[in-house]
Amino acid sequence: MALHPKQLIGPIITRVVSSFVTSVLSLALVVFPGNNDNTLTSVEKREGWVLLFNGRNLDGWYGETAFWKVLDGTIIGSSGHRLTRNTFLITRQKFSDFVLKVDIKLANRNSGVQFRSKALRRYSVRGYQADATQGKAWGNLHGENTGRRVIVDGWTGKGEKVVRPGKWNHYEIYCKGRHIKLTLNGVVTVDTYDTMFPEGVVALQLHRGEPMNVAFRNIKIKPLGATKAYP
Known part of the structure; x- marks a missing residue:
């Protein structure tokens, strides 16, 4: 019909x-889109994770204000002109044993995430660094102001295979006693034991040299204990 x-x-x-x-x-x-950046899930809260960056301001950090700002839920480091020295945005709190997570997007030049580091004069630091650079260094364990520079090569055969140039990259940094492990975008690039620094601040780097830009977000840490000195 x-x-x-x-x-x-x-x-x-x-x-x-x-x-x-x-x-x-x-x-x-x-x-x-739904935005879950700079937040903790209920599971993370139960596990003891703490946000180091709240997504709104630089509470808990200090550095040269001319170079650091918060924009759209990210920490932006921008030199704007040639720098004669490295400068850092530094946490006011020190940490010993922990798991640290951070997202980094490097526009150009050289940056990194300091951990177990000693804060020095003029917004400088000395200690371990999870390296991030345009060159062959993503995944490396670097020694900032230590005289050791590349402590462990995490780039060759590892970091070089997973880094996403110009895009967001995810670092996970594990420290427990002498044990240090770096994981970049899900791949372990460094798994070593070292006794140089048992505790210290976390810091974000702007590298000396030509103008550069770098962004950070989702900076969170899970303390694992308080091993402040090696036996």
């Missing part, structure tokens, strides 16, 4: 409206 044209209009309109709503919702998810 043939349907009257009026009987066809209802289902057609329903399909058109449904398709339109689906398209609008899909577009909304693209334009306004």
Whole structure:
């Protein structure tokens, strides 16, 4: 039996409206995605994770204010001109044994994440660094102001295979006693034992030289204990 044209209009309109709503919702998810940056899940809270960066301001950190700011939930380090020395954004708190997580997006030049480091004059530090650079250093364990420079090569065959130049990269830094492990984008690049520094601050680097830009987000730490000195 043939349907009257009026009987066809209802289902057609329903399909058109449904398709339109689906398209609008899909577009909304693209334009306004859910943002879980700089937050802790309920599981992370139970496990003892703590945010080092709240996504709004630099509470808990100090550095040369001309070079550091918060924009759209990220810490932005920008020199704007040639630097004659390295400068750092430094935590006011020290840490000994922990797991530290941080996302880094390096636009150019050289940066890194200091840990178990000693704060020095003029916003400088001395200690371990998870390296991040345009060159062959992503994944390396570097010694800032220690005289050791590359403590462990984590680039060759490891960091070089997983780094995403110009995009967000994820570092996980594990320290327990003498044990130090760096994981870059899910790949372990360094797994070593060292006794140089048992505790210290966390710090973010702007490297000396030509103008550079770097961004950080999702900086969180899980303390594992308080091993402040080696036997």
